[in-house]
Amino acid sequence: MGNVKTIEIHEDIFADNDRTAEEIRRKLRTQGTFFLNVMSAPGSGKTTLLTVLINRMKDSLHIGEMDVDIETAMDAQRVADRTGTVSLQIHNGGLCHIDADMVSRALQEYDTAGFDLLFLENIGNLVCPAEFDTGAHKNIMLFSVPEGDDKPLKYPLMFQVCDLVLITKTDTLEYFDFDMALARERIRQLNPGAVILPVSARTGEGMDAVIRWILDCRSQILADNTF
Amino acid sequence: MGNVKTIEIHEDIFADNDRTAEEIRRKLRTQGTFFLNVMSAPGSGKTTLLTVLINRMKDSLHIGEMDVDIETAMDAQRVADRTGTVSLQIHNGGLCHIDADMVSRALQEYDTAGFDLLFLENIGNLVCPAEFDTGAHKNIMLFSVPEGDDKPLKYPLMFQVCDLVLITKTDTLEYFDFDMALARERIRQLNPGAVILPVSARTGEGMDAVIRWILDCRSQILADNTF
Numbered sequence A, B: 001m002g003n004v005k006t007i008e009i010h011e012d013i014f015a016d017n018d019r020t021a022e023e024i025r026r027k028l029r030t031q032g033t034f035f036l037n038v039m040s041a042p043g044s045g046k047t048t049l050l051t052v053l054i055n056r057m058k059d060s061l062h063i064g065e066m067d068v069d070i071e072t073a074m075d076a077q078r079v080a081d082r083t084g085t086v087s088l089q090i091h092n093g094g095l096c097h098i099d100a101d102m103v104s105r106a107l108q109e110y111d112t113a114g115f116d117l118l119f120l121e122n123i124g125n126l127v128c129p130a131e132f133d134t135g136a137h138k139n140i141m142l143f144s145v146p147e148g149d150d151k152p153l154k155y156p157l158m159f160q161v162c163d164l165v166l167i168t169k170t171d172t173l174e175y176f177d178f179d180m181a182l183a184r185e186r187i188r189q190l191n192p193g194a195v196i197l198p199v200s201a202r203t204g205e206g207m208d209a210v211i212r213w214i215l216d217c218r219s220q221i222l223a224d225n226t227f
Helices: A011-029 A047-058 A074-083 A100-109 A158-160 A170-176 A180-190 A207-223 B009-030 B048-059 B076-083 B100-109 B158-160 B170-175 B180-189 B209-223
Strands: A035-038 A061-071 A089-091 A117-121 A138-144 A162-167 A193-198 B034-040 B063-069 B089-093 B117-121 B138-144 B162-168 B194-199
Touching: A011 A035, A035 A047, A035 A207, A047 A074, A047 A117, A047 A207, A061 A074, A074 A089, A074 B048, A074 B158, A089 B194, A117 A207, A158 A162, A158 A180, A162 A180, A162 A207, A162 B034, A170 B170, A180 B100, A193 A207, B009 B100, B009 B138, B034 B209, B048 B063, B048 B076, B048 B209, B063 B076, B063 B100, B076 B089, B089 B100, B138 B158, B158 B170, B162 B180, B162 B209, B180 B194, B194 B209
Parallel strands: A035 A117, A035 A138, A061 A089, A061 A117, A138 A162, A162 A193, B034 B117, B034 B138, B063 B089, B063 B117, B138 B162, B162 B194
Antiparallel strands: none
16 A cells, blocks of 8 residues: 655645745835735726825825736726836736735836835735735725625625725715615624725725825834834 | 656646536436526625516526525525525635536535526626536626726636626616726627626616526527537
8 A cells, every 4th residue: 555645735835825925024124115915806996096095195105016917907007107106017827816926926027125115906806815915014905885785794804804994986875775884893893903994086085094094004014123 | 766647637627627517507408497607796786686587587487596605695595585586505615616516516405406597696706706617508797887897808708708798787877987888899809709788787777688688598508409
């Protein structure tokens, strides 16, 4: 009878990924770059939100942006066109997520040395991206009013791994059957520590609060000497 | 030096899946059950659409419904409550898709013998479910106005594998910057054979056309002796 060796591939993959993610976090923090991973379902408004945020902050901070898509460079191009940023489009070969190794390879191509702030616009998907640490210092998710207030119940892991949950497209609240108090309560049950902010890129609602959150977190991360 | 055997796991997985999917299609066709797989991003309106369709067709057809979610039985319960259908909730263990083997196991638990029509409400995700043949006779996808007209460019495989593309929530067109002609053109370029129907569960727009499409396809599939 032969020898059988069993390896737990999934654990290895995640352990490797977590190590790479820690290296990314440390490297970027050391160079003064605060790295934010932005996740959501398709069409929740990631590109529009990033465009607004970058335009509001670019006079005081040097900002980079990386965009993950299966195909096209539309989103990176949109952000670059509307903000003047030099964006990087990452094609992930048809995968449903991006992991720390892919981010690490992207960072070899993208000169981030002078960035105060770096955004990663993840692929539009509420399932898979939540499973992979990208090396970001903080995770943000967008959850749009038209998607419905039941989404925290259906995609719990995504809501659990995010530090900031933005309820987007609030200008359409009158059009949809969306219970804001219930949505907040469902998020809190999954993730009591999450900051929840209702926003609208169209009316500007909530943008000041998002910028304040980003600047506060950036100061905390850059002052943190424990990693 | 030891022996090394390399197996192409992905190819095997997909080949096995396709065989199982063919068996499901043949079995259901033989018993007179037309099987439809319904896919979309989170919050595009799958549950609402199925509720409306089942209520409109249930007097003339015996209809079953299976619902895939990571957690909760909310969607299956909603459909059952609103239509009187006996629905089956499938929990897929946190995965981002459902494959033919999972459907096959679900069909062992769910008595479909008397069904004229069987819906599968897939998990809300525009990436992974497109890769796995579920054994359905036809694929339907929903793509909602609030998600934006660029989605075909960003998630091409999903638009390529679907026979019917429903552009949902058309009652909100005045609220969103959505170019219907451009959306249609982008879908056609990816999938010239797809039927495209704008619908609104709220106003009822397009529902007659959807039902006609389902009934026509059902007749064709049940008359087809080639598989």
